[in-house]
Amino acid sequence: MDPADMGDDLERVLLTEAQLGARLDELAEQIDADYAGKELLVVGVLKGAVMVMADLVRRLHSTVQMDWMAVSSYGSGTKSSGVVRILKDLDTDLTGRHVLIVEDIIDSGLTLSWLLANLRSRGPESVEIATMLRKPEAAKVDVDVRYVGFDIPNEFVVGYGLDYAEKYRNLPFVGTLAPHVYSH
Numbered sequence: 001m002d003p004a005d006m007g008d009d010l011e012r013v014l015l016t017e018a019q020l021g022a023r024l025d026e027l028a029e030q031i032d033a034d035y036a037g038k039e040l041l042v043v044g045v046l047k048g049a050v051m052v053m054a055d056l057v058r059r060l061h062s063t064v065q066m067d068w069m070a071v072s073s074y075g076s077g078t079k080s081s082g083v084v085r086i087l088k089d090l091d092t093d094l095t096g097r098h099v100l101i102v103e104d105i106i107d108s109g110l111t112l113s114w115l116l117a118n119l120r121s122r123g124p125e126s127v128e129i130a131t132m133l134r135k136p137e138a139a140k141v142d143v144d145v146r147y148v149g150f151d152i153p154n155e156f157v158v159g160y161g162l163d164y165a166e167k168y169r170n171l172p173f174v175g176t177l178a179p180h181v182y183s184h
């Protein structure tokens with residue numbers, strides 16, 4: 001999707017495609033080093049993490065396994081409901097596995113705390129988290145996030161997998177929407 005196709009819906013670009021890619025290069029290098037000699041299971045959280053998952057695993061030099069989970073914590077609006085539901089569970093047994101959860105964004109951290117507890121209860125060897133974006137609120141949550149792409153301001157963002165009412169996920173960058181988009 002090209003920003004030119006957004007009319008006046010886009011307010012501003014926060015992170016360009018090039019910035020996202022350059023940061024992923026660094027994170028992939030770190031992950032390769034940290035998991036050298038280990039078998040890694042990368043778990044993407046649908047749907048938002050699709051872009052970061054695809055772009056991250058292609059940068060890794062080691063062979064990894066990929067699995068997906070879908071949880072629901074937001075409605076179609078911009079506010080967290082605080083309620084987490086599993087919509088699609090993993091196909092993989094986590095017993096003894098090194099697991100890396102890949103997230104699009106950590107906002108309140110509610111989804112992540114819940115997900116961590118849930119996956120840890122399945123007997124993995126280790127569970128770590130990689131997120132492309134993190135908002136200030138997330139700092140309040142006592143969760144150790146090993147890999148963070150960018151800390152961003154407390155604004156609602158779209159693009160690079162993130163939606164507003166299921167739209168804008170296919171933007172190759174991260175941006176904010178003009179206020180008029182939310183008001184109808």
Ligand code: 5GP
Binds near residue numbers: 048073074155
């Ligand atoms: P949390 O539970 O950390 O508050 O938020 C988890 C989920 O809420 C994210 O995975 C994402 O789907 C959604 N979310 C949080 N902040 C934003 C945002 O700024 N933009 C969009 N599009 N989704 C967000």
Ligand code: MG
Binds near residue numbers: 045105
């Ligand atoms: Mg997510």
Ligand code: MG
Binds near residue numbers: 074163
């Ligand atoms: Mg959403």
